[in-house]
Amino acid sequence: MQELIQAAQAALTSKEAAFIIGYALTPDGKKTRPFIARTPDEAAKLVFNHTCAHNLAVYLTRIAKPKEGKMGIVAKGCDTRAIVALIQENKITRDQVYIIGVNCSGVTADVTLPFGADNLPSKCIMCQVQVPPVSDVLVGTAAPYDKPKDAVTERMQLLEAMNEHERFAFWASEFEKCIKCYACRQTCPMCYCEQCIVDKTVPRWIESSASLRGNFSWNMIRAFHLAGRCIGCGECERACPMDIPLMLLNRKMGMVAMQQFNYRHGVNPEEPTLVGSYNMQDNNEFFK
Amino acid sequence: MQAMKQFITTDEKLRQLVHALSKNAWNIISAGKEGTNFIYINDGKDLVINADSKPTKLSAKEFFFPKTEPLFFYKKNHDGVDLLDPKDVLRKTVLFGVKPCDAAAVPVMGKVFNWDYKDEFFNRRVEQTVIIGMACSYSDVYCFCTSTGLSPESSKGSDVFLKPAQNSSYIAEAVTPKGEAFVVEFSSFFDAANENDVKLLLNSPKGPEKKFDANQVKQWLDGHFEDPLWNEVGETCLGCAQCAFTCPTCHCFDIVDESCGYNCGRRVKNWDGCQFGLFTKHASGHNPRGHQPERYRQRISHKFKYYQDKFGEILCTGCGRCTRGCPVGIDIAEIAQEINKRNSVLV
Known part of the structure; x- marks a missing residue:
């Protein structure tokens, strides 16, 4: 946790990021929800745990882009796919975002129940990106967890x-x-x-x-x-x-x-999008 | 004050009542199984009467104010247009096992639907429906009926109200004249309750702890149309209508025309939600609530201030659905608590 806060505070203090879109605890301390930290003090509230199911990349196109500095974002491995996809689709550029990648040990399907094999969303059961493939700074540890059948x-x-x-x-x-x-x-x-x-x-x-x-x-x-x-x-x-x-x-x-x-979206920021590109080798057999 | 008319019935008798209602061509709606929705039933074995169950996904409002409802149909003819009344004959309807937070919402909504214009679509559904409410022993972190002037045993909005008693029996109170007439019409399923019967009542459910004082929330809202709080709570709202549509009291609607081809169509009344950007967008393109924090302020203010100003009660029954389902965890009770905190600092 301290690692996450330090990374966020460093990005805000150096003005590299104008704000950090992350997670904060709800007042009851049991759950988390999206939170936007704009000062190092606010960044002290950032957390990451099993209840951080939300994909915060949604805010990258909802929040006004800052005049100075990047949009900082706390991202799990699965969330970084959305960020890469937004880059591929020219909605944002790589240098507009400062990604604090969090190594993830899975999130809960129902936040009111304890984390465990019987309380995993499908994305965590199928997960292959516990370690974010794209980030500017990487924090936390990714612990293995039991995955039931999907x-x-x-x-x-x-x-x-x-x-x-x-x-x-x-x-x-x-x-x-x-x-x-x-x-x-x-x-x-x-x-x-x-x-x-x-x-x-x-x-x-x-x-x-x-x-x-x-x-x-x-x-x-x-x-x-x-x-x-x-x-x-x-x-x-x-x-x-x-x-x-x-x-x-x-x-x-x-x-x-x-x-x-043979295309998977949100993997390579340099790759043209599936619907935005044409290849002579594309399979055409469904045109009838 | 005249004592509420009390009767005793049982689980078995209520199931037989379903059978009798079904034979008399009533529409019978029962709360669904745990975590599901209200369902139409015809067989007593499908009746779900469970005081412990979690509130249904959608509230009971859909039976008075459906998610989509035709106002009229039109059809072009040689001379002009024929208008057809869509109001099919409504069968008499009974809603079983409605929780106090859902039942209480019906008269609350009734105020806005009868304020200047009398909404015949809403009213005729209310008139045709007998609401059999039931004491609720469910409570989770999201529930807050006790902060909205209700309790797990509030009979507000119910025509007949059931309280669980020993041996799978229920003490039934006829709350309204409509409820009394219903019990009289189906008297073979309800016996007059005597003192000993009433002793069989199970302990009253405690309900959720009181989380905030709604009057204080209104006091604060009166003077804080502009406040940094709105940005704090509203900036992470993604602007869907999950909260409004699952809410038992939210009643905003949109009216649109839909064609069924070149010559015909219908005008329909559909649920609408104040968190949508499009909700207040003018034809000119101007939007008086152009940002999410302004829309969120509207949601809280409508619930705890404007409705109170206009109709003397708050537009919330504490069912907790808005919070339970919010994709980003925005918690209305917690915001009201925060407002209480700020209010006490000021006083």
């Missing part, structure tokens, strides 16, 4: 085994629950459009009603917009008050990007 993978296999009618019925029953609160969009680091297509009214492309038709349009279009772009942090699913298994869709898209184009 329920999302199992569910995805069930879904893949369905025929298209069954699969349609499955998604119809899931999307019916949607209340159009847009928590999925608001928590998504890759959903940064200044005006989301669902908010456009002249003309209105997507019905704003939380009816089955409106819900289908919204959730499918969001999935398409994230095809080859989702970095798998699972924030949309964590935020969904109706427990719609959005990662089943997003992860499938990621798998297709990998199988068809």
Whole structure:
């Protein structure tokens, strides 16, 4: 912890960073939540523990860019993928961010329950980046933890085994629950459009009603917009008050990007994006 | 004051009541199993009456103020346009196992829906529905009904209120004339309770500890429209409507037209939320609440000041859903506590 605070304070004192987007304890001391430290004193409140599930990269496109200094951010390995993806998509440049990478030992799915194999989000079960691959300074230690079987993978296999009618019925029953609160969009680091297509009214492309038709349009279009772009942090699913298994869709898209184009978003800041590049060797067999 | 009319019933009788209601073509809605939603049922075995259960994901407001509701349908004809009333015949409805924090929200919302314009869509649903509330013995770190003038045994908003007693029985109070009429109509499932029956009542649930004083929160809000607090609490808000949509009292809506093709369409009333940037955006492009802290101030002020100013009560029943589901852990009770702290420093 001290290491994290020292790194943040050093970046703020040297004015390398204008602020640090990190985590602070809630007053009850049991959970954490996003916190923006602007002074070394404020930075003393920064913490990192098993309840730091949030992907803070979402704030990089929500907060006004400082006139001087970089945007400092505390990032887990999985979160750095979002930062790299934002660099690839020209939303930020590498020298606009100061990344305090935290070695991570997993986060909880439910912050009110103790950390453990039965309380892990899918992203931690599948995790291969306990040590952030990109950072300006690296703090903490990454302890190994027990990983159970991933329920999302199992569910995805069930879904893949369905025929298209069954699969349609499955998604119809899931999307019916949607209340159009847009928590999925608001928590998504890759959903940064200044005006989301669902908010456009002249003309209105997507019905704003939380009816089955409106819900289908919204959730499918969001999935398409994230095809080859989702970095798998699972924030949309964590935020969904109706427990719609959005990662089943997003992860499938990621798998297709990998199988068809050998592409994984948010890994190499120099690499052109999947939808922003064309290669003569690309697999074209789905054009029919 | 006349004593509340008390009856005794049992778990088994309530399940039989579901059967009788079903035969009489009532809509029957039961609280869902742990951590789920309210569900429509037809069979007594599906009834969930569990005082210990966590509040449902969505509150009961969806049965009075649905997430999307048609106001009218239109269809072009040769001479002009036909307007069709969407108000299908509402069946009589009963809501079972509603927690005090959900039931109390119905009359609170009723004030805004009957203030100048009488919202017939809301009112007819309320009129058609019998709310069977139930004492609540669930409490987690997010609950704060006791800070909003309610308690785990508040019968506000319920027509009939159940309190668990020994041997899977319940003492049922007929709270409103509508509730009394319901108990009379289905009297074979409710017996008049005598003194000995009332002795069977289980101990009253304690409920969450009181976290803040809502009157003091309002006092502070009266003089702090501009305050650094709004930036502190609002700058990490990501601006979704999870809080507003799961809230039993939030009642803002948007009205949009949706076509079903070239010749027809409908006008619908949809839930809207004040944390959306689009909520107050003018057609000119100007937005009087252009930043998240201003929107967050609106949320707190509407709940603890404006509604109090206009209707004499706060717009919050302490169910805790907004905090339980906030993706970035913003805690409304904690903000109210912080305001109390600042208020006491000033006094």
